[in-house]
Amino acid sequence: MEIGALARRLGENRQIIHHLAKGEVPKRCRLSRRKKLAKALRVPERWLAGSRVALPATSALHAETAWHMSPRVALVTAQLMRRCGVAVKRDLARFRAKRAAGAFTTPPDDEVLSYIAWAVGRLTWPDEWRVALTRPRETERPVPFELRERLKAGTWPGDDPFADIEPMTDDEERAAVGLLNAFTFVLEPWLDGTVTLRYDKLGAIMRAYARGAAILPDSERPDAIVDVVDERRYSPDDPATPFSMIEWPKPHAKTEKGAEHGPRR
Numbered sequence: 643m644e645i646g647a648l649a650r651r652l653g654e655n656r657q658i659i660h661h662l663a664k665g666e667v668p669k670r671c672r673l674s675r676r677k678k679l680a681k682a683l684r685v686p687e688r689w690l691a692g693s694r695v696a697l698p699a700t701s702a703l704h705a706e707t708a709w710h711m712s713p714r715v716a717l718v719t720a721q722l723m724r725r726c727g728v729a730v731k732r733d734l735a736r737f738r739a740k741r742a743a744g745a746f747t748t749p750p751d752d753e754v755l756s757y758i759a760w761a762v763g764r765l766t767w768p769d770e771w772r773v774a775l776t777r778p779r780e781t782e783r784p785v786p787f788e789l790r791e792r793l794k795a796g797t798w799p800g801d802d803p804f805a806d807i808e809p810m811t812d813d814e815e816r817a818a819v820g821l822l823n824a825f826t827f828v829l830e831p832w833l834d835g836t837v838t839l840r841y842d843k844l845g846a847i848m849r850a851y852a853r854g855a856a857i858l859p860d861s862e863r864p865d866a867i868v869d870v871v872d873e874r875r876y877s878p879d880d881p882a883t884p885f886s887m888i889e890w891p892k893p894h895a896k897t898e899k900g901a902e903h904g905p906r907r
Contacts (some may be wrong), residue, residue, distance in 0.1 A: 730884060734884055767818065771821075845887030
């Protein structure tokens with residue numbers, strides 16, 4: 643939001659808002675003004691005061707990497723992730739996963755929340771789209787995307803895994819925030835409860851984005867998904883339920899060698 647537009651929205655003097663926004667160090671201001679700024683910008687008041695805040699993580703590594711690369715991107719990601727979490731829990735409250743064999747090792751509800759978190763983290767990251775949609779020329783070597791490579795390896799040189807992470811350039815930050823804002827705009831009717839989310843379509847996008855790699859869940863396949871209102875039973879693959887975004891193994895199917903398991907929490 644531009645400083646002039648923000649000042650008009652808050653009914654504040656433009657020069658005051660410009661003074662508060664200038665520089666890297668947070669400036670002191672009245673509590674009432676900070677409260678209005680936080681509400682308009684959709685950021686925590688404590689962050690405007692200079693304190694670090696807890697961020698809902700698409701994964702601990704993703705959140706820490708985003709924070710080191712751009713605190714602004716990390717905050718916008720946290721805002722979207724928080725709203726997605728509320729919306730998913732609202733949708734899941736209508737259904738109950740059942741398994742004849744007993745308890746699940748990983749609750750399927752947690753599986754859906756984890757997949758949504760993974761989707762937000764991956765689908766709003768510009769470098770991931772570049773890797774997914776472009777191919778280096780034969781004479782060139784692809785530039786590895788550091789977050790994915792670190793997730794694969796699980797090990798890093800040195801004591802500080804984030805010591806060599808470069809801050810985002812202005813162009814990279816604008817692209818990341820633009821993707822996050824576009825994703826938020828597209829999902830807004832679902833986030834505010836006006837429409838339902840096509841979980842099956844989001845799952846299909848994730849699988850296409852993964853270039854055909856199998857993404858297996860950590861939870862066992864439910865035998866049925868039951869509507870808690872009318873006791874209607876659904877298959878876990880039925881697009882009417884949030885569980886349809888997950889690529890459940892077919893009953894009694896063996897796990898294929900080399901298949902990637904679902905996103906770790």
